[in-house]
Amino acid sequence: MKKILIKTKNKNYPVFLGNGIFSSINKLITEHKLSNNIFVVVDSNLYKLHKKSIDQFLVNHKGKKSLFIFSPHEVYKSYLSLNRIYEQLIAGGFNRDTLIVAIGGGITGDLAGYAASTFTRGVQLIHVPTTLLAMVDSSIGGKTGINFGSTKNIVGSFYRPGFVLADMNFLKTLPRDEIICGIGEIVKYSFLIDDNFFDFIKSNLKKLYKLEEDTLNKVIENCISFKGKIVEQDELETSGLRKILNLGHTFAHALEVEQEYQIKHGQAVITGLSCALHLSNKLNLLNDDLLAKYLSLLVKFDRDIVLEDFETDVIYDAMKRDKKNKEEKIKFVLMKSAGSILIDVDADKDNVIYSIKNGLQYFT
Numbered sequence: 119m120k121k122i123l124i125k126t127k128n129k130n131y132p133v134f135l136g137n138g139i140f141s142s143i144n145k146l147i148t149e150h151k152l153s154n155n156i157f158v159v160v161d162s163n164l165y166k167l168h169k170k171s172i173d174q175f176l177v178n179h180k181g182k183k184s185l186f187i188f189s190p191h192e193v194y195k196s197y198l199s200l201n202r203i204y205e206q207l208i209a210g211g212f213n214r215d216t217l218i219v220a221i222g223g224g225i226t227g228d229l230a231g232y233a234a235s236t237f238t239r240g241v242q243l244i245h246v247p248t249t250l251l252a253m254v255d256s257s258i259g260g261k262t263g264i265n266f267g268s269t270k271n272i273v274g275s276f277y278r279p280g281f282v283l284a285d286m287n288f289l290k291t292l293p294r295d296e297i298i299c300g301i302g303e304i305v306k307y308s309f310l311i312d313d314n315f316f317d318f319i320k321s322n323l324k325k326l327y328k329l330e331e332d333t334l335n336k337v338i339e340n341c342i343s344f345k346g347k348i349v350e351q352d353e354l355e356t357s358g359l360r361k362i363l364n365l366g367h368t369f370a371h372a373l374e375v376e377q378e379y380q381i382k383h384g385q386a387v388i389t390g391l392s393c394a395l396h397l398s399n400k401l402n403l404l405n406d407d408l409l410a411k412y413l414s415l416l417v418k419f420d421r422d423i424v425l426e427d428f429e430t431d432v433i434y435d436a437m438k439r440d441k442k443n444k445e446e447k448i449k450f451v452l453m454k455s456a457g458s459i460l461i462d463v464d465a466d467k468d469n470v471i472y473s474i475k476n477g478l479q480y481f482t
């Protein structure tokens with residue numbers, strides 16, 4: 119089992135990565151002196167697929183326990199599910215001495231994490247990410263949150279877990295489109311890190327699809343370590359550094375809203391990266407050769423991500439509601455090259471519309 123330590127100002131927490139390590143969860147809870155009163159939030163699909171090991175965890179757990187199962191959809195990453203969690207916590211007699219265990223993808227982690235940060239002004243939390251996307255991204259860095267109306271992640275908190283346990287065994291049941299979603303965030307990291315990592319991802323894409331163990335191990339560890347380092351320097355997104363992690367996401371979130379969440383987050387990220395590359399090029403930040411080089415990886419997803427239709431103006435309007443905007447201006451994360459990232463870039467509406475049209479053209 120690998121251990122990657124995330125060091126923040128007030129608290130360090132480990133991320134455990136390995137195969138078959140979920141069976142050690144009770145031992146890790148004890149070792150980390152976490153509460154024995156556990157409230158487990160799990161998504162219904164995952165529970166069906168991994169019932170045996172999750173039930174085993176609960177049977178072996180000696181303290182108080184309660185299981186909350188919900189349907190993992192963006193629509194349910196909302197105050198409605200949150201209310202149900204609070205109701206079950208209160209009905210079960212849970213108080214401040216509670217450990218919420220989030221087992222699932224990013225939706226579960228964001229929802230359960232937000233519940234943990236607010237119930238009795240904060241109870242303990244651990245993340246057990248079970249999608250590739252959640253392992254490389256959403257379980258790391260302490261952002262929690264829910265959607266409200268048509269605005270994504272508009273209500274939330276920064277909340278550190280006691281630990282993160284990423285067991286790659288869970289990934290064996292992950293459907294292909296969810297693997298693509300995880301690869302979407304991995305491609306984002308490759309743009310953020312450097313050309314070497316980008317080249318590695320491009321030449322090992324097939325192995326990633328097949329979840330080939332060594333490749334997967336290396337890639338997940340690199341992504342966690344990279345995000346960990348960014349979070350260590352700018353945990354609360356105050357210095358600006360952490361904003362680089364939003365590369366492609368201003369477009370992606372708006373597309374998710376415009377598509378009424380019929381497109382998955384990780385797929386939207388791939389299309390959003392394409393739009394961000396086009397905008398970077400249009401603003402003369404990224405040269406034509408590099409644009410072609412980086413697009414050559416994104417277009418490989420053209421058969422897996424097919425938008426029936428999209429309305430550019432609706433996407434643009436959704437972008438204007440993005441919580442990262444300042445003074446009513448949309449702020450973009452753009453790039454000069456892999457590893458050379460710019461934040462808070464302004465762009466005219468015409469250029470943004472141009473980038474949406476050009477960025478999405480491969481996925482229609």
Ligand SMILES: NC(=O)c1ccc[n+]([C@@H]2O[C@H](COP(=O)([O-])OP(=O)(O)OC[C@H]3O[C@@H](n4cnc5c(N)ncnc54)[C@H](O)[C@@H]3O)[C@@H](O)[C@H]2O)c1
Pocket residue numbers: 161162163164167190191192195222223224225226228248249251252255256257258259260261262263271288289290291292293296299383384
């Ligand atoms: N907090 C953050 O920093 C952060 C970062 C990135 C994304 N996010 C959020 O994460 C969410 C997306 O996360 P996601 O892609 O993991 O989505 P998800 O939680 O919806 O999971 C995707 C699907 O995979 C299924 N699933 C989960 N684990 C499985 C497994 N092992 N085998 C088979 N099926 C499995 C789920 O039931 C679901 O249908 C979005 O809401 C996004 O906003 C948050």
